[in-house]
Amino acid sequence: QVLLVESGGGLVQAGGSLRLSCAASGSAFALYAYGWYRQTPGKQRELVARMDRGDSTRYADSVKGRFTISRDNAKNTGYLQMNSLKPEDTAVYYCNAQHILFSSQKYWGQGTQVTVSA
Numbered sequence: 314q315v316l317l318v319e320s321g322g323g324l325v326q327a328g329g330s331l332r333l334s335c336a337a338s339g340s341a342f343a344l345y346a347y348g349w350y351r352q353t354p355g356k357q358r359e360l361v362a363r364m365d366r367g368d369s370t371r372y373a374d375s376v377k378g379r380f381t382i383s384r385d386n387a388k389n390t391g392y393l394q395m396n397s398l399k400p401e402d403t404a405v406y407y408c409n410a411q412h413i414l415f416s417s418q419k420y421w422g423q424g425t426q427v428t429v430s431a
Contacts, residue, residue, distance in 0.1 A: 314340065314420075315338070315339045315340045315342075315345065315418075315420045316337070316339050316420075317336070317337055317408045317410055317420055317421065317422035318335070318336045318338075318423070319333060319334065319335050319336075319406065319407065319408050319422040319424060320333070320336070320425060321333040321334050321425060322425030322427045323427070323428070324430065325427075325429055325430070326429070327399055327430065329398050330395060330396045330397075331398065332393065332395070333393040333395065333408075333425060334390055334391070334392055335347065335391040335408035335422060337389045337391070337410060338389065341386075341389070342384070342410070343386040344412060344414075345410040345411060346365045346411050346413055347363070347384065347409060347410045348362060348363030348364065348408075348409050349361040349362050349363070349382060349393045349406055349407070349408060349409075350406070350409055351404035352405050352407065353403070358407065360373055361380065361406070362376065362380055362381075363382070364383075366413050368384075370382055376395075376402075379396050379397045379398075380393060381394040381396075391408060398429045400429045401429075402427060402429050403427060403428050403429050404426075405424040405425065405426050405427075406424060406426075407422055407424045409421050
């Protein structure tokens with residue numbers, strides 16, 4: 314069982330930056346691939362960035378070059394650095410972790426709101 318807690322969301326002007334954190338507890342974070350997803354009202358949750366086995370990364374086309382996913386396994390924490398934010402980045406951002414061997418073990422955080430004003 315893994316508990317994920319996101320933090321770092323807030324209100325920022327367009328062009329600004331935020332860094333989201335995902336603190337994991339209950340199991341070694343290094344055993345999990347993890348990613349960031351976002352959701353707006355009435356829309357499906359979508360992938361923003363993901364770090365898989367071997368720390369390979371992938372990003373949604375809409376955030377490539379602006380967002381960077383990273384992790385610090387010693388601190389059991391993942392991060393999403395978001396630069397050059399746009400109003401269309403406004404959403405609730407969720408952290409997800411999936412065990413690298415037992416893929417049915419998936420966990421979600423409670424989400425953190427990011428609002429980008431024009």
